[in-house]
Amino acid sequence: MISHSRRHCVVELQALPSRIGQIRRIVSAQLRHWQLDPLIDRAALGVTELLSNVHRHAQPDKTCVVEIELRLGRLTVSVIDSDPRLPVLRGAPAGPLETSGRGLALVEALSEAWGVRERPDGPGKVVWFSLTAAPAPVAPTLPVSIVARPAREPARTVVVAVDPATVPAVLPVPAPAAVRPG
Numbered sequence: 001m002i003s004h005s006r007r008h009c010v011v012e013l014q015a016l017p018s019r020i021g022q023i024r025r026i027v028s029a030q031l032r033h034w035q036l037d038p039l040i041d042r043a044a045l046g047v048t049e050l051l052s053n054v055h056r057h058a059q060p061d062k063t064c065v066v067e068i069e070l071r072l073g074r075l076t077v078s079v080i081d082s083d084p085r086l087p088v089l090r091g092a093p094a095g096p097l098e099t100s101g102r103g104l105a106l107v108e109a110l111s112e113a114w115g116v117r118e119r120p121d122g123p124g125k126v127v128w129f130s131l132t133a134a135p136a137p138v139a140p141t142l143p144v145s146i147v148a149r150p151a152r153e154p155a156r157t158v159v160v161a162v163d164p165a166t167v168p169a170v171l172p173v174p175a176p177a178a179v180r181p182g
Contacts, residue, residue: 007034007070015054015062015081023066024048027077034070039131042110043068043077046129049103050079053127058083070133078128086116086125 009030013019024044031040047066054064064081089104107114111129118125 009068011066013064013066015051015058015064017055020048020051020055023051027066027068030068031075034133036070036075036133039075039133042131043075046107046110047077047079049107050077050127050129053087053103054079054081054083057085057087059085073133074130075133076128076130078126080119080124080126082119082122082124084118084123084125086118087127 009026011023011026013023024047027044027047028040031037031043047068051064051066055062058064058081061082064079067076067078067080069076069078087104089108104114107129110131112132114127114129116125116127
């Protein structure tokens with residue numbers, strides 16, 4: 001289910017790897033529609049990390065809701081799931097050979113603020129991050145010079161009536177001009 005309002009978008013999904021790319025495209029398209037192009041990369045990366053965490057850790061199922069909202073110059077991206085366990089930001093950075101464990105640190109680095117709270121309406125949690133929203137710069141309009149030219153009327157066709165008896169039977173053909181080699 002997808003619902004839209006002018007500054008609010010909610011998508012319910014199963015946090016499966018095949019769906020995460022679709023959500024990235026939906027978030028990107030919505031931000032383009034809101035003319036927030038400078039935020040697309042950070043928002044898409046942040047939502048990918050949060051959905052990957054749901055896929056990897058959420059129990060009992062992978063059903064979640066992605067909500068993006070633009071209010072008072074701030075874009076907030078939230079991922080809501082039914083797992084009551086709250087995520088924890090690692091104290092030490094992940095080692096160079098570790099293949100996971102950087103998600104929340106990445107969300108923290110790309111956003112102005114982030115957090116987690118329990119769902120007020122049932123089991124689960126909301127993990128969110130926010131970005132300061134500035135509309136995409138509008139390209140300056142350049143003046144367009146228009147040159148006015150008088151319109152030409154189409155050539156007129158002239159029809160001449162000729163008496164066939166006055167036209168010679170053989171018309172003289174001029175001799176071809178001599179062509180000199182270059």
